Amino acid sequence: MEMDWADNQIINTLQENARTSLDQLAHITGLSSATVQRRVKALRDSDVILREIAVIDPSKVGQRMSFVIMVELERERPDQIDIFVRRAMKDRQVQQCYYVTGEADFCLICTAKDMEDFEKLTHRLFFEDSNVRRFRTSVVMGRKKVGLGVFLDDER
Amino acid sequence: MEMDWADNQIINTLQENARTSLDQLAHITGLSSATVQRRVKALRDSDVILREIAVIDPSKVGQRMSFVIMVELERERPDQIDIFVRRAMKDRQVQQCYYVTGEADFCLICTAKDMEDFEKLTHRLFFEDSNVRRFRTSVVMGRKKVGLGVFLDDER
């Protein structure tokens, strides 16, 4: 999809606040609000904007802990990998699952109420899957930056 | 903040689609749209809903690569840690920065256009900071699940 400076501004702004009104975006870009609305629609239709979501504070809803988990599988056959991916993807406590190069096969970002809740998670994901060789857990002490932003060049 | 089943439904729904209208939320919860609007406002004001954002497809805006980087610092003094955190936080290509237990001190999730772009990132973040002992990079081959959702119990 063809994109210019105005689109970049729209994308950057909506990544910071998806509730920014078309009037505000019109002011930022110097376009009319009708044009901005068509630009936003095009960005949605072409899946540049994948979705618009509310970000919840996990600690405010009882999920007080976060974890980074590096997972090594026993066998790296595609079908074996797929079984693990499916299990991870459908688990609500797995926020992110990356298939990666290096020593580990996957990096997971997970949340849990407490350590007991985390232990249950490890059973669901790792002990019930005989193909998981080992996993290394890092407990998150500080969520210094948490986002999904890909911010674009502001230059005209 | 006191929260009931209707709030949970609102939270779960807005995490999937922040553009869900008050009428739709009213239908889901069985409340009036005026009440739902007040619930949503309360969730925003109390920072249960931290923000509402557009999620962009990185590959559609030229950021074709993602990386998981485990970072070890030389000295773990709070002021030294803070210097690194600040640098990581203000870098646009760092989507996430977790301060963690275990061998490494930090786990970063980063994006880059290509390997050259990534190399620049490592210089900015790691080589210019004499306090970084080492870092281990895992290149992301598959973004199997990417989100920030913390989904709540659906039971009444």
Add this chain to the structure above:
DNA sequence: TCATTTATGAAATAATTTTTCAATAAGCGC
């Protein structure tokens, strides 16, 4: 150049959000 397509802004329309207000429900002291 001319024809065609595409993008634009102003205005009208539609949809959504926010406020107002009266009624009901929930807490609380006694």
Add this chain to the structure above:
DNA sequence: GCGCTTATTGAAAAATTATTTCATAAATGA
């Protein structure tokens, strides 16, 4: 339980925001 206060609720009005329409202007390309 009774009376009092405070909270929460829904319907309707008001305000704001999003979308469509339509005529015009700019870009594209034979």
